[in-house]
Amino acid sequence: MDFKKTYIGRVIYSLVSLTTGLKTTLIEFFTPKVTEQYPENRKTQHISERHRAMLYMSLDENGNNKCIACGLCANTCPNGTITIKTKMVTDEETGKSKKVLEEYTYDLGCCMFCQLCVNVCPKDAIAFNNKYENAVFDRSKLVIKLNK
Amino acid sequence: MEMSTNLLIFSGLALLMAAAAIAAVTTSRIMRAVTYLLFVLFGTAGLYFMLHYTFLGAVQIIVYAGGIVVLFIFAALLIGKGIIDVTHTSKLRYLAGVLASMSGLAIALYLIVNTTFITDKFTTDGVPMTVVGSALMGTAKHNYVLTFEVLSILLLACMVGAIMIARKK
Amino acid sequence: MFDFSTITTAIDQFLRDIMPSQAALLVECVLVALCAVLAYVMFAIVMIFMERKVCAAFQCRLGPMRVGPWGLLQVFADVFKMLIKEIISINNSDKVLYNLAPYLVVMSSVLTFCCLPFGEGLLVLDFNIGIFFIMAASSFGVLGILLAGWSSNNKFSMIGAVRSGAQMISYELSIGICLLTIVVMSGTMQISELVEAQRDGWFIFKGHLPAVIAFIIYLIAGNAETNRAPFDLPEAESELTAGFHTEYSGMHFGFFYVAEFMNLFIVAGIASTLFLGGWMPLHISGFDSFNTIMDYIPGVIWFLGKTFFVIWVLMWIRWTFPRLRIDQVVSLEWKYLVPIGLLNLLIMTLCVVMGWIF
Known part of the structure; x- marks a missing residue:
């Protein structure tokens, strides 16, 4: 007869296994706690770099962006979050007319942060940053113009 | 002084027991009857505690409260819904009930009147x-x-x- | 050691001086009841706070932190919320029994609470059969639970109540056997004498192996008696919504809640009285200077310290193990705890007869 299956064996082995469980939780009791105390810990809290909180356009010091107004992002967006207004500008040197971005509007309230727009952009003009405190009192404030 | 306090507690307990006993037999719902019976038994335990016979008082609570639990389970589980509310009673049953309780009362009164209580053997220290x-x-x-x-x-x-x-x- | 009976005797003398003894007795009854109920509620509040913090710590959280410093006022906020909530009455329920049930549960728990020795002379009920009275008083709490389940007119409540009945009646047996083991060892049932007998060493050290086994069985059975996890199947949230108190709201639910916590306190208090010496400081015979130092710590602190340690252990168990099934609950009791407890009682009797206890 297997000792583990006898009456006494069962008592002893169940006590051992219960003790293992108790040991696990006891270690957990003394480990540092993971709770983030949000509004107080703004200075120390760590938000992952790749956290997608809001779309932005990287602008250089003159306020120029890399956008070529191709409209791929607006077309890919499943929710129609992005609207692009373009205008035709004639280059003075070559005399060719070129489509230029006039207004890049992003509706944060519709965005589901799927990152398809960022992936599809051929010029890496747009990206997500991790600034997550976006609460506002009015829905219209969520519609943001990204270019300057 | 001591006697009158005892009398006060005794009358309180006796009133509780009598009221609960009457309620137990007059209610038409079996669960309520069982609960009122519980209060009669608690009153009895209180009387034992008053006599400093704490052992019997605790036994009264532990045995009869346990007994009431059993009654609850029987009443709730084994008795069908139709029998839980007893509203129909024939006149013959009514008469028999009155006769039985009256004879019980008569026996109790006879015993109380004819018994000489051995008060000098009573101790307040408990056993x-x-x-x-x-x-x-x-x-x-x-x-x-x-x-x-x-x-x-x-x-x-x-x-x-x-x-x-x-x-x- | 400071004797609290000097204070109580002084109050008694003062009252007897200014009024007839009968009125003094009445005033004392009211005062004692008031103190007991106040202490009961205060301990319940402390325990609810402790439960939240300990539970949080076991789950690597911080627990309530917002209301007051470290969330200290959270429980008061909860109590206030519960007090102002409406008490709902249920259609087709037995109104009388429905309203009576919470009071029965609280009554049983307050009666048992009064038997705990908080310090020397700080003990409300001290019969010559104290332990037996504790068993008796705690045994009719299950009546309130059964009544609550039945009168709610709800099948979940009923199932919870019947489960609770089966569980509490079974586990009372184990508790009885464990208490009996200690009674066999000490030869008395009076609580003050039980504590006094542990002056030269706590029973768990004096009784060595059988006392330790009895202590473990008592903790398991006591946990089951309070309907807490892993024995919380009378109120299993995932199956029965809230078990026997599903239909209760407001302070009626509050009574069940408080009584559950106080039953935990009582179980821990009895464990510390019977096994860990009650209010008696840690004495090691032979080390007189050590004993004198230990005597400087008041008995109330010793009692509360031990009790809250046992409560912490029970909470540790609660937040570690998953819930048992009803067949596992019953077979644990009848196939394991009762036979082992009876054997343990026999060993203890043998030890006492042979003089193997210290």
């Missing part, structure tokens, strides 16, 4: 635990080992029967 224990287990005169054993055999028979019924074939 020591060891005396109760050795009386329960003793074989001498006025000791209870035979009763104790007979009861334990009865309970053993009940347990064997319960196991036989509950066992899977």
